[in-house]
Each structure stands twice: as structure tokens, then as C-alpha cells.
Amino acid sequence: MRTLTVNTSNQCYSIHIGRGTYQMLPRLMKEVGVEKDRKLMVITDSSVAPLYGQSLQASLRAEGYQVGMTVFPAGEESKNLSVVERVIGDCLQFGLDRSSVVLALGGGVVGDLAGFVAATYMRGIPFIQLPTTLLAHDSSVGGKVGVNHALGKNYIGAFHQPLMVVFDVDVLRSLPARQVHSGLAEVAKHALIWDVSFVEWLEAHAEELLALSPERLTEAIFRGCEVKSAVVSQDEKELGIRSILNYGHTIGHALEAVSGYRVYTHGEAVAIGMAGASRLSVRLLGAPGELVDRTEQLLRRLRLPIRYAENWPLPALLEAMKKDKKARGGQYTFVLSRKLGQVEMVRGIEEAEIVQTLKEISTQ
Structure with a gap:
């Protein structure tokens, strides 16, 4: 233990x-x-x-x-x-x-x-x-x-x-395999926002995690909880740094809401959201292009989706994002990456940028 x-x-x-x-x-x-x-x-x-x-x-x-x-x-x-x-x-x-x-x-x-x-x-x-x-x-x-x-x-x-x-x-x-994959999305999130060495560890041990190796699962959960513990200890009530734990959640929650929580598991929706956030990060913050590649490759290894296939209307997705709890004054707010393992809150994102991102992560 x-x-x-x-x-x-x-x-x-x-x-x-x-x-x-x-x-x-x-x-x-x-x-x-x-x-x-x-x-x-x-x-x-x-x-x-x-x-x-x-x-x-x-x-x-x-x-x-x-x-x-x-x-x-x-x-x-x-x-x-x-x-x-x-x-x-x-x-x-x-x-x-x-x-x-x-x-x-x-x-x-x-x-x-x-x-x-x-x-x-x-x-x-x-x-x-x-x-x-x-x-x-x-x-x-x-x-x-x-x-x-x-x-x-x-x-x-x-x-x-x-x-x-x-x-x-x-x-x-x-657990059904789908639920295992879904849970690994939040493990990946903790690595992507905080610790490049954890990203590398997940890349190296993805197959063992999918095979439910007790030792690897214990290590992955421990390291994920370490990240969350470090963040929560600094900001218990989400007044500052704790918001970074919502990486991928702005798009993810919108996909869940528009689908009535019936199409994607939470982890699947967050995985698609992280793929979108990485692309938005490159365009808005000048993050290196490898951020998109490393993010999407890791999520694929963990058997997670990085695109949504449903033809949901953009206005409905955008409206759901405006209601995101991070939003202030009706402005679109995302957690984005400067580079792998370093994220920050960005407010006032132009709607056109979000529309472009949604198109890039849609298979329609």
C-alpha cells in the first residue's frame, strides 16, 4: 500500500x-x-x-x-x-x-x-x-x-x-474496458498539466495499464493523486491554481451536456477536450507543435477518442461553453498549455478561434 x-x-x-x-x-x-x-x-x-x-x-x-x-x-x-x-x-x-x-x-x-x-x-x-x-x-x-x-x-x-x-x-x-480507458483520461490530464516525466512514464507503460497490472495501476494512481494533492493543497476552493485541473473540461463538459450525457463517458469527453485545448494552445499561446502530437499520441495509446463524430450544432456547443463555471462575464475561458507540463487560465478567447478548434476535432 x-x-x-x-x-x-x-x-x-x-x-x-x-x-x-x-x-x-x-x-x-x-x-x-x-x-x-x-x-x-x-x-x-x-x-x-x-x-x-x-x-x-x-x-x-x-x-x-x-x-x-x-x-x-x-x-x-x-x-x-x-x-x-x-x-x-x-x-x-x-x-x-x-x-x-x-x-x-x-x-x-x-x-x-x-x-x-x-x-x-x-x-x-x-x-x-x-x-x-x-x-x-x-x-x-x-x-x-x-x-x-x-x-x-x-x-x-x-x-x-x-x-x-x-x-x-x-x-x-x-470494470468494463471502456471505463478503464475513461479513467486513464484523468490520469493523462494530471501528467499533461504538471509533469513531463509522468507523460513519459505513461507513454512507456500504456499497455501494462490497459492490461490492469496492479503495480502499474498503483503507481499511476499514486502519481495522479500526487499532482492533484499538490494543487488542492495550494488552492482548496478553486480560487486560483486549482482551475488548471479543468484542462480539457471546457470542451468536454460541452460535449457531455449537448449529448445529454448519453454518448461519451466523462473521460472520453475530456480526452477530446484535451485534444482541442492542445490545438488552441498552439494557435493562441505559441505552444510548440509537438504538444498536439504528444497529447494525441498518448490519448490514442490509452484507447481514448480525440475526435467527436456527431453532427451537433456549433451554437449549442458554444452556449454550453459560455455556461462553464470558469467563465466570467460571458467570456470564453479555457485552461491552455504554454508547453507540455505547464498550463494556465486564459480568458476572453475569441469565438472564431473556438469554432476553428471544434472543426479540427470533429470528423464531420
């Missing part, structure tokens, strides 16, 4: 990564003060519950914990206030109080929703992130929790840091 620490102004917590870490959960919880007199609530979805939820609940009960579990339908469509209200009702019925702890068992949707429940239940109770997808190595760290509104993704939320994050790489073997 590898461990690293996230330090923020409000909380210091550990990320534990390795094989069989869920079996260590009772010991790890005791280390952070979660004794057996504190009720636990596992919040998970309909895909994860039969795989890991029931066994986790049973193993914790065998250790003497009182453990409830609430399950909601899997999928982005469940990330809304109606589901939050139902889950909070289950927490109330089980008797959770302010000393209780939520266990967020699942992928990014579960982590976001369960974290939001923890942030708002009785004005905030502790929670532990137990990610079951590779993509969630990104979303489980940093304390951003929330749900979607009909007009946009993650518009309802809070900053609520977990007590700890426990990542068991063994559970990744149950």
Missing part, C-alpha cells in the same frame, strides 16, 4: 492506494478516530452494491460496526436533488447523527452525491471516499462534491474534504 497526504487549510487527510486496501478499512478507520460506537452509512449505486456493497457492509458488521446502506440507480441521471433527498431520508431512518460517517462506495457519481449528502446532512458530517473506478482517482480527492442541475453539470455543490480516501486497485478488474 502506498500513502500520500493532502494538506488543506481545513483538513489534512491521507490517500491509501494498493491491493486489498478495503480489507484494511477497520484499521484505517480506527486510525482516523472512527470507533465502533459511530454509525456508518454506505452510499452506493445499483451497479456497485451487488459487487462490493453487501460484502463491505457484512465485513464491517462482523467487526462490530452498525452499518446501513442506501442504493440509488447507477448513472449520471441520478446525480440530482431528488435522489439526494431520498438518500438523506434513508440516513434519517437509520438514525445517523452528527458523529456518524458516510462511506462513499463507487465511482465519480457516487462520490459526488454521497459527499454532497455528507456535506449537507445535519449541516455536515464526515465521509470516507472508497472509489471503485479509475476515473474516481480524480474526483475522490480534493473535496469537490455536488449534483447536477437541469441547466448544467455540478452547479449545486460544496467543498467538503473527506476523512480519507481508500483506493483498492483490485476492484478495477470488474
